[in-house]
Amino acid sequence: MSPDTQAKIFKALSDPARVSIVRKLASPSCSGSFGCASSELDLTQPSKSHHFHLLTEAGIITELKKGRCKYYQLNQDVLHAAGIDITALKHKEQTT
Template structure:
């Protein structure tokens, strides 16, 4: 993992709402439905979408669509690579 990717992930992790999303996903077997994220954060849907988009762009979570709803899962490979990269700094 190059330093640019480490920076992108670190910036994605620098927001409390994104950390809450990730914390919830850890407790929920690495899964999240978009509707649960709105309830979890008590934010409007556009704000939640913004936070989720940042996590997807950083490749910390993956998104997929089932019917009309988006679902998300933790990207454990990126997490593991990120941790290794931080240790090597």
């Protein structure tokens, strides 16, 4: 993976809202729907869509359209190649 690609991934993950989306998608309880993955965000729908777009552009998540609904899943290959531990993303506890 090129340094530019890695930078794009880490830049996409530099926002707490996008990290929250990734964590939610890593959770086995999330269906992958837009509503499920963005349920914890106190943002407008356009802001949520913007965050999903940036994560998709960075290759962190992939989008699947089923009718009028959109479903998302983590691109584990990209996260692994960037050195990001997916199991660590599943834990909401933050260490300080």
